[in-house]
Amino acid sequence: MKRPSADDLVVVGKVGRPHGVRGELSVWPFAADSGALFDVESVFVADSPKGPFGLHRVHSARAADRTVLLTLEEVGHRDAAEALKGKLVLVNKTDLPELTDPDEFYHFQLVGMTVVTAAGESLGVLEEIFDTGAGDVLVVRDRAQDLEVLIPFVAEFVALDEAETGLVVDPPEGLIEATRTPIEAQAKKKKS
Numbered sequence: 001m002k003r004p005s006a007d008d009l010v011v012v013g014k015v016g017r018p019h020g021v022r023g024e025l026s027v028w029p030f031a032a033d034s035g036a037l038f039d040v041e042s043v044f045v046a047d048s049p050k051g052p053f054g055l056h057r058v059h060s061a062r063a064a065d066r067t068v069l070l071t072l073e074e075v076g077h078r079d080a081a082e083a084l085k086g087k088l089v090l091v092n093k094t095d096l097p098e099l100t101d102p103d104e105f106y107h108f109q110l111v112g113m114t115v116v117t118a119a120g121e122s123l124g125v126l127e128e129i130f131d132t133g134a135g136d137v138l139v140v141r142d143r144a145q146d147l148e149v150l151i152p153f154v155a156e157f158v159a160l161d162e163a164e165t166g167l168v169v170d171p172p173e174g175l176i177e178a179t180r181t182p183i184e185a186q187a188k189k190k191k192s
Contacts, residue, residue: 006050009090010108012037015045018081019069025081026067027089030107030131037061037068037089039097044090053090103155107136110167115140115151118170123149126167138169141183150179 016026027037037043038061044053056072063069070089075081096106107129115123115138124142131137136153151157157171169176 004044004053004092008092008094009044009049009053010093010096010106011049011088011090012043012096013068013089015084015087015089016067017085018078019064021078023071023075023077023081025070025072025075025084026064027070028066028131029068030129030136037070037091040091040095042091043070043072045084045087046090047087049088049090114166116161116166116168117176118168123169123176129153138167140169143183146183147180148183149176151175 011030013027013029016028018024019026029037037058040058042055042057044055046053056074059071059073061068061070075084093108099105111126111129113126115126117123122142123140124145124147125140126138127141128139129136130139138151138153138158140149140151141147142149151169151171152175157169159168159170160166161168
């Protein structure tokens with residue numbers, strides 16, 4: 001198998017604690033991307049979306065509560081599974097199952113889109129989507145003004161624009177102001 005580049009891969013989850021003693025991994029899936037773990041022959045595991053990537057053949061995948069229990073052929077015991085805790089799980093974009101709901105998207109399809117409010121105020125570019133456990137949050141950054149805004153990713157607040165090239169957000173009053181902070185300040189929080 002040809003090694004893919006970072007541009008060919010999409011992060012679909014994060015490895016949690018081992019499950020059992022035989023090396024089964026608990027993977028926290030990222031929203032709609034979780035379906036990919038049931039339909040692929042191989043996954044890539046890495047510390048960062050940029051790699052380096054470790055290739056692993058999937059032996060089995062099954063749903064369990066909010067996680068996916070993944071058995072990889074190269075991970076046969078609990079210590080090997082523990083060594084992967086906290087790493088990202090990636091798959092080839094071409095291996096993702098086709099989404100049949102027109103209102104459902106993979107995260108990578110939205111990242112990079114411009115974001116404006118319903119009133120027309122430009123907030124910046126969607127640079128990241130992360131899962132809080134209670135739901136996904138959009139991280140929108142305006143690099144020119146060094147500002148970041150966090151917006152819950154719920155249908156009542158977020159929609160595609162008419163051209164389907166950007167996002168329009170209409171969160172509750174005060175939410176944007178309450179979460180708007182300098183990008184540099186957020187980077188320092190993440191390090192501590």
